[in-house]
Amino acid sequence: MAIFWKHLKSSSPLLQRLKRHVTGGHCLLSRSFTTLEGHRPTIVHKRSLDILHDPWFNKGTAFSMTERDRLDLRGLLPPNVVSSEVQIERFMVDLKRLEVQARDGPSDPNALAKWRILNRLHDRNETMYYKVLIANIEEYAPIVYTPTVGLVCQNYSGLFRRPRGMYFSAEDRGEMMSMVYNWPADQVDMIVVTDGSRILGLGDLGVQGIGIAIGKLDLYVAAAGINPQRVLPVMIDVGTNNTKLLEDPLYLGLQQHRLDGDDYLAVIDEFMEAVFTRWPNVIVQFEDFQSKWAFKLLQRYRTTYRMFNDDVQGTAGVAIAGLLGAVRAQGRPMIDFPKQKIVVAGAGSAGIGVLNAARKTMARMLGNNEVAFQSAKSQFWVVDAKGLITEGRENIDPDALPFARNLKELDRQGLREGASLAEVVKQVKPDVLLGLSAVGGLFSKEVLEALKGSTSTRPAIFAMSNPTKNAECTPEEAFSILGDNMIFASGSPFSNVDLGNGHIGHCNQGNNMYLFPGIGLGTLLSGSRIVSDGMLQAAAERLAAYMSEEEVLKGVIFPSISRIRDITLEVAAAVIEEAVEEDLAEGYHEMDARELRRLSPDEIKDYVKNNMWNPEYPTLVYRHE
Numbered sequence: 375m376a377i378f379w380k381h382l383k384s385s386s387p388l389l390q391r392l393k394r395h396v397t398g399g400h401c402l403l404s405r406s407f408t409t410l411e412g413h414r415p416t417i418v419h420k421r422s423l424d425i426l427h428d429p430w431f432n433k434g435t436a437f438s439m440t441e442r443d444r445l446d447l448r449g450l451l452p453p454n455v456v457s458s459e460v461q462i463e464r465f466m467v468d469l470k471r472l473e474v475q476a477r478d479g480p481s482d483p484n485a486l487a488k489w490r491i492l493n494r495l496h497d498r499n500e501t502m503y504y505k506v507l508i509a510n511i512e513e514y515a516p517i518v519y520t521p522t523v524g525l526v527c528q529n530y531s532g533l534f535r536r537p538r539g540m541y542f543s544a545e546d547r548g549e550m551m552s553m554v555y556n557w558p559a560d561q562v563d564m565i566v567v568t569d570g571s572r573i574l575g576l577g578d579l580g581v582q583g584i585g586i587a588i589g590k591l592d593l594y595v596a597a598a599g600i601n602p603q604r605v606l607p608v609m610i611d612v613g614t615n616n617t618k619l620l621e622d623p624l625y626l627g628l629q630q631h632r633l634d635g636d637d638y639l640a641v642i643d644e645f646m647e648a649v650f651t652r653w654p655n656v657i658v659q660f661e662d663f664q665s666k667w668a669f670k671l672l673q674r675y676r677t678t679y680r681m682f683n684d685d686v687q688g689t690a691g692v693a694i695a696g697l698l699g700a701v702r703a704q705g706r707p708m709i710d711f712p713k714q715k716i717v718v719a720g721a722g723s724a725g726i727g728v729l730n731a732a733r734k735t736m737a738r739m740l741g742n743n744e745v746a747f748q749s750a751k752s753q754f755w756v757v758d759a760k761g762l763i764t765e766g767r768e769n770i771d772p773d774a775l776p777f778a779r780n781l782k783e784l785d786r787q788g789l790r791e792g793a794s795l796a797e798v799v800k801q802v803k804p805d806v807l808l809g810l811s812a813v814g815g816l817f818s819k820e821v822l823e824a825l826k827g828s829t830s831t832r833p834a835i836f837a838m839s840n841p842t843k844n845a846e847c848t849p850e851e852a853f854s855i856l857g858d859n860m861i862f863a864s865g866s867p868f869s870n871v872d873l874g875n876g877h878i879g880h881c882n883q884g885n886n887m888y889l890f891p892g893i894g895l896g897t898l899l900s901g902s903r904i905v906s907d908g909m910l911q912a913a914a915e916r917l918a919a920y921m922s923e924e925e926v927l928k929g930v931i932f933p934s935i936s937r938i939r940d941i942t943l944e945v946a947a948a949v950i951e952e953a954v955e956e957d958l959a960e961g962y963h964e965m966d967a968r969e970l971r972r973l974s975p976d977e978i979k980d981y982v983k984n985n986m987w988n989p990e991y992p993t994l995v996y997r998h999e
């Protein structure tokens with residue numbers, strides 16, 4: 375905090391420079407700031423978001439806590455109250471940073487500038503914003519979503535202009551039930567919530583993680599046609615353990631270490647109770663929570679609330695669809711999936727989610743009994759930061775335990791506890807190498823060379839970590855070593871690779887964006903009170919079936935993002951069918967449960983389509999209250 379106050383001083387060199395620049399040496403800025411203090415109050419006839427969107431009265435993050443309470447602003451701004459001097463300092467730092475970021479950007483040097491332009495449009499005119507996004511989804515998904523959204527989150531304190539979404543902080547304990555009414559919409563269909571603890575592969579970004587909730591909801595609107603007036607991005611700020619942010623005077627979040635244990639749970643419990651009290655039909659998508667909490671929260675809420683965890687469950691479904699595609703791409707039937715040898719690098723929320731789902735899918739194919747379930751686990755080798763996970767691992771993570779390899783059997787394979795990824799690939803000769811490690815370049819030359827020994831007729835590489843710089847390898851690296859007889863998918867988009875022999879190495883994007891919008895939309899329209907395993911499985915299978923035999927044989931295992939609205943419609947329809955099948959569907963608006971049960975698969979698709987919002991200007995009429 376000492377550093378923070380130091381930066382409030384008007385002696386800040388940046389502010390001094392700014393004053394000289396604006397006034398030609400006279401202290402106009404500091405005069406107008408100091409005289410503000412003694413002014414009589416201004417009467418306003420607005421509250422809440424109306425005031426934040428009014429350039430005459432808006433003070434942004436400088437609204438004091440008492441003003442926030444007086445004007446129903448609590449929760450509509452990041453929790454850190456800052457002075458006007460710091461606001462200007464942050465703006466100037468950001469302005470200067472643009473040149474640097476332009477060089478630093480991921481694959482598109484203008485990505486951040488494009489994001490700013492789109493964001494300004496988003497603030498001005500939502501209909502136009504979504505029209506632009508939907509019509510150009512292939513070009514702008516990498517701007518509003520991965521990879522650029524990662525850069526945006528990293529720089530969010532500087533990029534912050536107008537608030538979007540709600541902030542619930544550790545300081546708001548006891549207040550959430552009333553704060554939730556500060557949000558202006560009476561109907562909210564989708565909430566994407568994060569605590570900022572693991573944003574993509576970028577680690578703990580604290581309050582700045584709100585950017586990922588905003589980006590995911592952009593896809594809900596663009597792909598699933600959820601009405602943008604009914605989405606709510608949420609940041610739960612329980613502090614951050616990111617030292618750089620804790621020391622940054624311009625940081626917008628609570629400058630304290632993360633809450634943990636029961637204190638942490640109490641905040642999340644209070645948030646869930648508050649949002650489901652105001653909006654009983656809302657669906658809450660948990661996003662980018664560190665693994666430590668991702669599984670616990672999922673278990674805690676999944677049978678009582680309409681919620682799911684995108685990183686655990688959405689990613690698992692996309693990976694299953696991709697893995698089944700990789701089997702078909704070998705010219706084999708999907709039922710051969712249980713014979714695949716799969717090496718997974720990364721045993722966090724995403725990796726474990728994929729492993730559990732893949733094991734269950736194999737078990738179902740092998741007879742859906744306990745013997746099948748036990749035998750399926752022998753198809754997986756899991757490597758984390760400490761190397762190959764075995765039963766000999768000390769303090770093994772309970773979520774990884776079911777996949778720990780038996781030491782005696784490993785000995786026969788020439789492997790041991792902690793064996794390196796390259797050793798594992800060399801010995802196992804897997805069909806699939808799948809990365810959810812957040813370690814860029816993990817699939818090194820040595821690892822890729824080892825994969826050349828794969829016993830598969832067409833090995834597959836899934837470098838699923840985000841954003842771009844965290845991908846385990848690039849498609850160029852993979853194709854240059856393994857040749858074109860291989861399947862490649864990455865979490866963030868890459869271009870196809872020209873192999874120089876008249877062949878093109880196809881780069882698939884294996885990202886949960888192909889599932890979460892349809893899971894949310896299908897759950898909403900079915901009226902199911904929970905998101906069941908069966909609904910998630912149905913979503914994954916529909917995505918897998920979406921690709922034709924011809925496409926798959928060409929190595930195209932995921933559709934192009936330009937088809938995302940159509941895929942989402944299919945996925946949502948599959949989720950509804952399964953909810954009906956499991957007797958979970960309670961209906962939505964005029965479509966009651968009985969009528970929903972009577973619909974044919976084609977009628978379900980029509981029902982989904984008719985409920986998707988399209989960005990068209992409505993006719994407006996003014997009337998006195």
Ligand SMILES: NC(=O)C1=CN([C@@H]2O[C@H](COP(=O)(O)OP(=O)(O)OC[C@H]3O[C@@H](n4cnc5c(N)ncnc54)[C@H](O)[C@@H]3O)[C@@H](O)[C@H]2O)C=CC1
Pocket residue numbers: 572573574575576664665684685689692719720721722723724725757758759760795810811812813816838839840841844864865866884885886887
């Ligand atoms: N493509 C997609 O749709 C999705 C991608 N992801 C990505 O997956 C990555 C991981 O996410 P989480 O599982 O939540 O993170 P996490 O931090 O919980 O897990 C990372 C795992 O990687 C392991 N690891 C670290 N260094 C390693 C190394 N050198 N070799 C092997 N393993 C290593 C860690 O021990 C840990 O088990 C992130 O980059 C995220 O962006 C996550 C969800 C969806």
Ligand SMILES: CC(=O)C(=O)O
Pocket residue numbers: 520573574575662684685839840865885886887
């Ligand atoms: C895609 C996604 O959810 C992630 O990288 O965390």
Ligand SMILES: [Mg+2]
Pocket residue numbers: 574661662684685
């Ligand atoms: Mg995520």
